[in-house]
Amino acid sequence: MTCTELIEYLSQYIDQELDTELEKAAQEHLASCRNCSVALDTTKKTITLGRLALAKPLAGAKREKLYGRLKQAFEDQTKTGG
Amino acid sequence: MTEEDTLIERLRKKDETAFKDLFELHIDHVYRLAYGILQNEDDAEETAQQTFIAAYRAIDRFEPKAKLSTWLYRITYNNALNILHQRKQNDPLPDDESERFIPSSLIDWRFEPEQLLLEEETHLQLEKAISTLPPAMRAAFILRDVEQIPIHECADIQNISETLCKTRTHRARLLLRERLSEYFSERK
Ligand SMILES: [Zn+2]
Numbered sequence: 729m730t731c732t733e734l735i736e737y738l739s740q741y742i743d744q745e746l747d748t749e750l751e752k753a754a755q756e757h758l759a760s761c762r763n764c765s766v767a768l769d770t771t772k773k774t775i776t777l778g779r780l781a782l783a784k785p786l787a788g789a790k791r792e793k794l795y796g797r798l799k800q801a802f803e804d805q806t807k808t809g810g
Numbered sequence: 811m812t813e814e815d816t817l818i819e820r821l822r823k824k825d826e827t828a829f830k831d832l833f834e835l836h837i838d839h840v841y842r843l844a845y846g847i848l849q850n851e852d853d854a855e856e857t858a859q860q861t862f863i864a865a866y867r868a869i870d871r872f873e874p875k876a877k878l879s880t881w882l883y884r885i886t887y888n889n890a891l892n893i894l895h896q897r898k899q900n901d902p903l904p905d906d907e908s909e910r911f912i913p914s915s916l917i918d919w920r921f922e923p924e925q926l927l928l929e930e931e932t933h934l935q936l937e938k939a940i941s942t943l944p945p946a947m948r949a950a951f952i953l954r955d956v957e958q959i960p961i962h963e964c965a966d967i968q969n970i971s972e973t974l975c976k977t978r979t980h981r982a983r984l985l986l987r988e989r990l991s992e993y994f995s996e997r998k
Contacts, residue, residue: 735913739980763916767987770919773994774987775955777923781936782846782956785838794841795833798859802829805863 729757734764738771814878821869829866837862839879839957840886846952847890847945857893861886883959883967887949894945911984915991926994939989943982950978951986 729737729750734757740746741754758765786794811819817835820828837858844857864885865872872881919926926932940948946968953964954975965975 732912735911735984739976739983763913766916766918767913770991770994771983771987773919773923774983774990777926777932777936777990778940778951778986779956779958780923780927781933782842782952786841791837794837794855794858795830797855798833798862799829801859802863802866805867 729753731757731761731764734758734761735767738768741768742772742775815874818869818872818874818878821866829862832865833862836879836882840882842956843883843886843949843952844890846940846948846956847887848893849941849948853890853893853897857886857889860889864889877963880959880963880967883953883957883963884969887967890949891945911981911988913984913988915988915995917991917995919991919994921994932994935990935993939986942989943985947978947982947985950975951982954979955983 734741734754737746737750737754741751744751746754758768785791817828817831821832840858840861841854844861845851845854848854848857861882865882872878940951943951949968950964953959953967954961959967961972961975964979965972968975970978
C-alpha cells in the first residue's frame with residue numbers, strides 16, 4: 729500500500745470499515761511509515777477534540793432564552809390556526 | 811410503548827407539556843447541527859425555532875418506524891441549508907467527489923486532546939478551523955464525529971449516499987487535522 733492509498737483509506741481504517749485484507753495492508757504500511765502514523769494519530773486526535781469540545785449541552789441561560797423565544801413563536805402559530 | 815412513542819402520542823394530542831419535553835430532549839442536537847452548518851448564533855436559533863415548530867405541526871405525518879432524532883436532524887439540516895441559500899453564501903454543496911487531499915503537516919501533536927481542551931485558545935482554534943470548511947463538510951463532521959450517528963442515518967439525514975457521506979466526513983477530518991496541526995504540532 730502506498731501513502732496516497734493509506735490516506736485515502738484512513739477514515740475507513742479509523743472507523744474499522746476495511747475488509748481484513750486491506751486492514752492488514754494498512755497496518756503493515758503504518759508500521760513502517762512514520763508520516764502516515766502521524767497522520768493517523770493526529771486525525772484520531774482531531775476527531776476526539778471535535779467531539780469533546782462540541783458535544784456539550786447548551787448553557788442554561790441560552791437554553792432558557794431559546795425556549796422562551798420558541799414558546800412565543802409556538803403560541804403565535806397555534807393562535808393563527810396552526 | 812417506548813418513551814418516544816408516548817411523547818409522540820402526547821404531541822399528537824397537542825399536550826402542551828409535550829412541546830417542552832420535545833425541546834428538552836432534542837434542542838442540544840438540533841442546535842449543534844444548525845450552528846455547525848451556519849456558524850452563526852442568530853441563524854442557528856432561527857433554524858432551531860423553525861425546526862421545532864415544523865416538527866410539531868407535522869407530527870401526524872411522522873412515520874412511527876423512524877427515529878424522532880433522525881427526523882428532527884433532517885428537518886434541521888434542510889432548514890439550515892435554506893437559510894444558507896437565502897444568505898447566498900458560498901455553495902453549501904460543492905462538488906466534493908473529485909480531487910484528493912494530501913496531508914502536508916506531518917508532525918505529531920505535543921498534547922492529548924483532553925489536555926489541549928483546558929486552554930481557551932484550543933476552542934478558538936477549533937472553531938476557526940471548522941469555519942473554514944464548506945458547510946456540507948461541516949454537517950458531515952458534526953453528524954458523524956460529534957453526534958456519532960451511524961453512517962446510514964447520516965446519509966439519510968442529508969439525503970445523500972453513504973459513500974458521499976463517508977467522503978465528506980473523510981475530507982472534513984483531513985482538512986481539520988491539517989488546520990489544527992498547524993497550531994498544535996510539537997514545534998519550538
Ligand atoms: Zn505512508
